Amino acid sequence: MSGTNLGVSGIFFALAAWFFLAPATDPYPSSKPVRAITPEDISTAPRRVRMTEPPGIGEGAFRLSCQECHKLFPSDRDVRVRLSQHEDIHLNHGLNSWCFNCHSLEDRNKLVLEKDEEIGFDRVEELCAKCHGTVYRDWERGMHGRTNGYWDTSAGEAERLVCTQCHDPHSPAYSSYEPLPGPNTLRMGEPLQDGHDERKRNPLMQWRGQSGQESGHEPTQADHESTLAPHSEDEE
Amino acid sequence: MTEDTKPEFAEVTHERSFSRRGFLRNGLSVVGAMTACVGALSPLRELDGDDIPSVEKFLQRHYKEMNGTEMASALERIRREVKKRWDIDPVVRDVRAKDGVEFVYALNLSRCIGCRKCVHACVEENNQSRSPEIQYIRVLEMPRGTTDIEKGNHHYDRPTVPDDDHFYMPIQCHQCADAPCVKVCPVEATWTEKDGITVIDYDWCIGCRYCEAACPYWARRFNYTKPEIPAADINPEMSYLSNRPREKGVMEKCTFCLHRTREGKMPACLEVCPTGARKFGNVLDPDSEVSQILKNKRVFVLKEEVGTLPRFFYYFDERYPRTEGGLDGEGETK
Numbered sequence: 186m187s188g189t190n191l192g193v194s195g196i197f198f199a200l201a202a203w204f205f206l207a208p209a210t211d212p213y214p215s216s217k218p219v220r221a222i223t224p225e226d227i228s229t230a231p232r233r234v235r236m237t238e239p240p241g242i243g244e245g246a247f248r249l250s251c252q253e254c255h256k257l258f259p260s261d262r263d264v265r266v267r268l269s270q271h272e273d274i275h276l277n278h279g280l281n282s283w284c285f286n287c288h289s290l291e292d293r294n295k296l297v298l299e300k301d302e303e304i305g306f307d308r309v310e311e312l313c314a315k316c317h318g319t320v321y322r323d324w325e326r327g328m329h330g331r332t333n334g335y336w337d338t339s340a341g342e343a344e345r346l347v348c349t350q351c352h353d354p355h356s357p358a359y360s361s362y363e364p365l366p367g368p369n370t371l372r373m374g375e376p377l378q379d380g381h382d383e384r385k386r387n388p389l390m391q392w393r394g395q396s397g398q399e400s401g402h403e404p405t406q407a408d409h410e411s412t413l414a415p416h417s418e419d420e421e
Numbered sequence: 422m423t424e425d426t427k428p429e430f431a432e433v434t435h436e437r438s439f440s441r442r443g444f445l446r447n448g449l450s451v452v453g454a455m456t457a458c459v460g461a462l463s464p465l466r467e468l469d470g471d472d473i474p475s476v477e478k479f480l481q482r483h484y485k486e487m488n489g490t491e492m493a494s495a496l497e498r499i500r501r502e503v504k505k506r507w508d509i510d511p512v513v514r515d516v517r518a519k520d521g522v523e524f525v526y527a528l529n530l531s532r533c534i535g536c537r538k539c540v541h542a543c544v545e546e547n548n549q550s551r552s553p554e555i556q557y558i559r560v561l562e563m564p565r566g567t568t569d570i571e572k573g574n575h576h577y578d579r580p581t582v583p584d585d586d587h588f589y590m591p592i593q594c595h596q597c598a599d600a601p602c603v604k605v606c607p608v609e610a611t612w613t614e615k616d617g618i619t620v621i622d623y624d625w626c627i628g629c630r631y632c633e634a635a636c637p638y639w640a641r642r643f644n645y646t647k648p649e650i651p652a653a654d655i656n657p658e659m660s661y662l663s664n665r666p667r668e669k670g671v672m673e674k675c676t677f678c679l680h681r682t683r684e685g686k687m688p689a690c691l692e693v694c695p696t697g698a699r700k701f702g703n704v705l706d707p708d709s710e711v712s713q714i715l716k717n718k719r720v721f722v723l724k725e726e727v728g729t730l731p732r733f734f735y736y737f738d739e740r741y742p743r744t745e746g747g748l749d750g751e752g753e754t755k
Contacts, residue, residue: 190446190447190449190450191446191449191450193450193453194446194449194450194452194453194454195453196453197450197453197454197456197457198453198456198457200457200460200461201453201456201457201459201460202460203460204457204460204461204463205460205463222541222544222545226538226541227538227541227542227545227693228693229542229693232695323717323738326710326713326717327700327709327710327713328700328710328713328714328717328718328738329697329738330697331694331695331696331697332687332697332700332710333687333691333692334686334687335685335686335687336682336685336686336687336701336703336709336710337684337685337703338685339685340684340685340686341685341686346697351695351696359534359696361534361581361582361583362534362536362581362582362695363536363580363581363582364535364536364537364577364578364579364582365536365537365538365540365541366537366578367537367560367575367576367577367578368540368554368556368559368575368576369554
């Protein structure tokens with residue numbers, strides 16, 4: 186009996202020692218984002234600056250608009266030659282590959298609608314509507330494009346963005362972005378730091394890595410993350 | 422063992438009701454047991470004052486039962502707690518729902534490029550924990566040709582988005598008209614307001630996580646530990662039901678930024694969206710953008726078959742997104 190007592194008390198002492206001496210554990214592993222988010226990352230500013238006036242060169246009183254030069258060098262509507270000026274403009278607008286579809290032949294400070302009706306740069310959405318009628322109809326109803334500010338116009342102003350605040354008129358396809366960091370829900374910390382593979386510590390990662398990944402995948406910087414998600418590659 | 426080898430000795434010890442050896446052995450056991458008890462309670466050393474609710478908070482009534490004075494003192498208490506923890510002076514308000522307003526969200530999957538700006542603008546606006554990370558919006562990268570969200574991947578990490586072979590589907594709280602999370606809450610700490618937003622009284626939540634299990638859209642988040650937010654990142658414009666700081670052990674979720682939207686503003690995720698894929702407004706106004714979308718676009722809701730009647734609609738209006746390198750012709754495919 187006394188021996189049993191001694192054994193039990195030994196276990197109790199061992200437990201007590203373990204409770205006291207065990208290092209304070211972090212109950213929830215850290216899952217900090219891979220990088221800090223800066224105010225620029227989540228800026229609400231439009232992607233492009235709206236151009237209400239025709240562009241020009243020079244400043245203040247010395248500013249010259251397009252037409253100041255172009256009136257000296259009239260263009261021929263029917264002769265299509267490669268430009269020796271404006272080489273910075275790369276026209277990549279599908280079938281629309283002719284300057285005078287949009288710009289006025291007579292007054293280069295103007296844009297042109299059907300039947301040579303000239304409009305200012307501040308009415309660019311009407312110009313785009315010439316071809317993109319369905320998108321323009323959607324935009325008018327607020328179904329296409331950005332609306333910032335207030336949904337309740339009695340409380341404040343709704344800011345409707347126009348075509349050129351998102352699309353470059355010379356190359357209107359929406360350009361791509363570098364995505365902001367994804368969720369760190371598996372709490373993997375920094376990927377592959379100092380040659381130390383974090384994946385080995387996480388059984389879920391090991392399982393995913395063995396079962397899901399197919400071969401022939403180029404090792405890229407996205408390699409680490411794509412290991413997490415075999416589905417995204419499976420469907421291709 | 423002891424009885425087998427020295428039975429006569431054991432008997433003798435037993436007959437004596439009180440021996441020195443017996444006293445020491447029993448005493449050791451008792452002391453050991455007590456030490457172990459104290460040791461087992463030793464995690465209490467890590468408790469600090471913030472883990473124990475103040476009497477004021479403990480006695481605070483449910484959001485719907487509080488009168489004006491009680492609400493004012495609750496807001497004052499939150500203000501004090503924020504001041505104490507982060508040393509900033511927040512504006513804490515109780516923003517109520519308006520009549521004649523029902524909020525609806527519409528998201529154009531043809532336009533979403535998966536840049537995740539909405540995710541991080543939301544975290545910033547709503548004072549979500551940075552470590553551990555809590556995010557209300559989950560952007561799924563989906564293979565083209567299916568809307569089966571089981572095939573989605575939210576860990577995508579590409580040099581640039583969008584990827585031509587995928588589309589992107591952000592998921593957040595759908596503010597269901599028949600919300601399963603509300604039905605399962607055992608203490609009525611969560612409910613749907615008259616403008617359609619499902620809210621949580623963080624001071625009433627017991628953290629049972631039934632709602633998290635009930636939600637078919639994975640929209641609810643649990644604070645497993647004390648939320649960590651750098652003081653510089655705190656949004657001082659706070660409201661009781663939305664973005665005031667949460668405690669350890671309570672649920673939280675997207676509230677369509679009710680502190681913004683109930684005052685006529687757009688939610689933070691929409692403001693930051695670079696493509697205009699996100700649309701928000703009052704569905705009771707027939708001219709609002711969302712009403713026009715519901716009338717004119719082919720919208721669908723996620724997991725329609727579970728009957729939750731979401732107020733969050735998805736729609737496509739083009740076959741392929743128009744990205745760099747893609748063809749720009751109307752109706753043309755690769």
